[in-house]
Structure formats: structure tokens, C-alpha cells
Amino acid sequence: MLLISCPNCGSRDETEFHYGGQAHVAYPENPNDLTDREWAEYLFYRDNTKGTFAERWLHSTGCRQWFNMLRDTVTYDIQAVYPMGTPRPAAAGAAAVAAPDAGTASTAPDSTTTGTAAPSTTATSISPTSTASSTTAPEGATK
Amino acid sequence: MANTAALEGINGLRDIRRSPASHLASALEAGSVEGTVVLKEGPFQTMAGIRVDPRSEQGSRIASVAGGLPARCGEVAGSDGVSVLWLGPAEFLVVAPEEAHDSLGGDLIGSLTAALGDAPGQVVDLSANRTTFELSGPRARAVLEKGCAVDLHPRSIKPGTALNTEVGNIPVVLLKSGEESFRLFPRASFADFLGRWLLDAMREYASPEVP
Missing domain, CATH: 3.30.70.1520 (Heterotetrameric sarcosine oxidase)
Structure with a gap:
């Protein structure tokens, strides 16, 4: 059970909250200009971060207000709670660096590098023209 | 906006209005332990x-x-x-x-x-929308603590404090009305469940305390 610190109500049980998915997914400036693929990616594709993740939460049985939270998806450590509309706190970088030392040193760097680096190397080895499509393709879609 | 004009006509129905936990009245009385923990439904x-x-x-x-x-x-x-x-x-x-x-x-x-x-x-x-349960007695806090994660110790919650929280997995507004008394406002549809849940939580205090 997580103990989440609501900015309005203080510490409450996780059961009082609802998860709102990834934070800072900006609405496209001109949705009509997007291709179907870009629109689908905006709608349906979200990061699946291992480590510090910015996400939205709703205190649904308390003050019914939304807020943002930085949470480590491995350790469930809540690193920051900040209001909607404010940028992601910089403290996340330091916390993310510190996370591999906490005990997941063998798995964490390994899995994060394969997630981001592997598609780009395969794309450059095949042909430069396919780079654009493969980098815009979501990482999970190639699996 | 409240449509107050429509309310004028309901006066004649006041006498047949039943509270959401009225069917539990006898059970609440039987389940209460005078001097330890008492549960009753408050007035409209x-x-x-x-x-x-x-x-x-x-x-x-x-x-x-x-x-x-x-x-x-x-x-x-x-x-x-x-x-x-x-x-x-x-x-x-x-x-x-x-x-x-x-x-x-x-x-x-x-x-x-x-x-x-x-x-x-x-x-x-x-x-x-909501009914009122009045829970009082020296064991009232112990009963609530079985299903409420908020810190109910007197040092952190004073009389005259109201919190929107969960009791027994039910969203309620919990008002501490006195040193040893609480008022719970569950929505009407949860009144039956919460009433029975509280009665179940109170049951052990009817028996002599095991040393």
C-alpha cells in the first residue's frame, strides 16, 4: 500500500487515489496537421519507464483534485509531488542516477540501454531512410 | 442551482420519508454497548x-x-x-x-x-444524498481504526475536524464531533453496508475484555 501525500489533504492511503497515467503529454498544437500515426501515438502510446516516472494522480475520495507525482516504478519511491501545469522537477535526475546504486544495479542499466539504443543501431545498419520511421515507431511496437 | 420552487409540494410527503438506515434501527440499538461504543443514525x-x-x-x-x-x-x-x-x-x-x-x-x-x-x-x-451515523463512546476510535487509515489519535485530530476519507472502503465524510464521538456521512446507498460494517466492528466490545 502506497502512502501518497496529497498537496491538499496530506498523507492518505493509495486506495483513495486514482491513477491518471503519464504526465506532461501535451495536446498537439494542430491536431489536423498530424498523420494518423502521429495522432495514434499521441492518443495511445505512453512511456513504459523503468525508474523515475512522472505521472498524474487524482485524490478521488478526498479533495477530488489532480496532481503530478514523480514515482520510481521499480522501488515505488515517491520522489516529488507537484501541482498540475508545473514542469517536471529537476530533482528527478539526481534521484534517477542514485536509483541503480540502491540494489538494482545489475538489471536497471542493462534494460534501459536495450530499450533506447537497440532500435537506432539496427536502423542505421539497414538503411538511413528507414531511420525516420523506426525512430518514430514506439519502442513497444517492434516487439 | 437549487430548484427550490419544486420543493414546496413535497411537504405532505415528509411523514412517510424514511432514512436510509431506518431498517437497521433495532440492530443498531442491539449492537450498541452502552458506556463503551454506541451507534445510532442521526436525524435528517x-x-x-x-x-x-x-x-x-x-x-x-x-x-x-x-x-x-x-x-x-x-x-x-x-x-x-x-x-x-x-x-x-x-x-x-x-x-x-x-x-x-x-x-x-x-x-x-x-x-x-x-x-x-x-x-x-x-x-x-x-x-x-447522505445520511448520518453517530458513533460515540470510549471505543469509538478503536472501531473506526479497523477500517480507516487516517490518523485518528487525539493528538492529530481535534474535535471539530471533518475529513473526506474512507471508512470500511466506503467514501465518507468523517466529522469528529466530540472527544469521543464521531459523525459519519456516508452516501445513502452505502448506509446499509456501512451500518452493518460498523456493527460488525463493534461486536467484540460487547464481550468482556480478554486480559
Whole structure:
């Protein structure tokens, strides 16, 4: 059970909250200009971060207000709670660096590098023209 | 906006109005342990849901009618038997005796609606939305702690504090009305469940304490 610190109500049980998915997914400036693929990616594709993740939460049985939270998806450590509309706190970088030392040193760097680096190397080895499509393709879609 | 005009016609129905946990009345009486923990359903109350920015002009107008608006979580404002409970930064619950309702000769809903006027916000008559359980006695806190994660120790929650939280997995507004008494406001549809849940939680106190 997580103990989440609501900015309005203080510490409450996780059961009082609802998860709102990834934070800072900006609405496209001109949705009509997007291709179907870009629109689908905006709608349906979200990061699946291992480590510090910015996400939205709703205190649904308390003050019914939304807020943002930085949470480590491995350790469930809540690193920051900040209001909607404010940028992601910089403290996340330091916390993310510190996370591999906490005990997941063998798995964490390994899995994060394969997630981001592997598609780009395969794309450059095949042909430069396919780079654009493969980098815009979501990482999970190639699996 | 409260449709107060339609309420004039319900006066004749007042006598057949039943509270959401009225069918539990005998069970509540049988399950209460006098001097240890007592549970009963409170009388009907007039309640109004208010959504207004408390810093705005209409917020101060409503505050003057309701007797103040609480500023932060847990606070209860109000005067003359009217309590204003904090539900959110711009959301409040006004609880008053039943006679304050417009259909029974009062003017609470109407005056709140008039205070809001055409400004952004809302005043909604929620008198039938929630019922009241009154839990009191030296063991009242122990009963609640079986299903409420909020710190109910007297050092952190003082009488006159109201929290929007969960008791027995039911969303309730929990008001600490005295040193050893609590008032729970569950929604009407949860009254049966919460009443039985509280009775079950109270059962052990009917038996002699095991040393």
C-alpha cells in the first residue's frame, strides 16, 4: 500500500487515489496537421519507464483534485509531488542516477540501454531512410 | 442551482420519508454497548453542496450566508448550528438542521442560491444524498481504526475536524464531533453496508475484555 501525500489533504492511503497515467503529454498544437500515426501515438502510446516516472494522480475520495507525482516504478519511491501545469522537477535526475546504486544495479542499466539504443543501431545498419520511421515507431511496437 | 420552487409540494410527503438506515434501527440499538461504543443514525439534516472559489466575490457572499468557508482540509466553519465542511479547495458541504430546509420553513438553500446569483459556481440541495451515523463512546476510535487509515489519535485530530476519507472502503465524510464521538456521512446507498460494517466492528466490545 502506497502512502501518497496529497498537496491538499496530506498523507492518505493509495486506495483513495486514482491513477491518471503519464504526465506532461501535451495536446498537439494542430491536431489536423498530424498523420494518423502521429495522432495514434499521441492518443495511445505512453512511456513504459523503468525508474523515475512522472505521472498524474487524482485524490478521488478526498479533495477530488489532480496532481503530478514523480514515482520510481521499480522501488515505488515517491520522489516529488507537484501541482498540475508545473514542469517536471529537476530533482528527478539526481534521484534517477542514485536509483541503480540502491540494489538494482545489475538489471536497471542493462534494460534501459536495450530499450533506447537497440532500435537506432539496427536502423542505421539497414538503411538511413528507414531511420525516420523506426525512430518514430514506439519502442513497444517492434516487439 | 437549487430548484427550490419544486420543493414546496413535497411537504405532505415528509411523514412517510424514511432514512436510509431506518431498517437497521433495532440492530443498531442491539449492537450498541452502552458506556463503551454506541451507534445510532442521526436525524435528517439539510445539506447543500457548494462549489465556489472562496477568494472570489461570490465566495465571500456565500461565506457571509453560511457563516464562513473553511480554508483548508479538516476545517469546519459556520455558525448557529450550520456547519460548513471542507471537501476540496473550491467545494464545501453545508450541514444544517432539517428545519433549515426551504420546504420546512427555513431559507438555507434559497439564501445560498441567492448569494451565488449568476456568478460561476453552484449550490445544490443534497439533503437526501447522505445520511448520518453517530458513533460515540470510549471505543469509538478503536472501531473506526479497523477500517480507516487516517490518523485518528487525539493528538492529530481535534474535535471539530471533518475529513473526506474512507471508512470500511466506503467514501465518507468523517466529522469528529466530540472527544469521543464521531459523525459519519456516508452516501445513502452505502448506509446499509456501512451500518452493518460498523456493527460488525463493534461486536467484540460487547464481550468482556480478554486480559
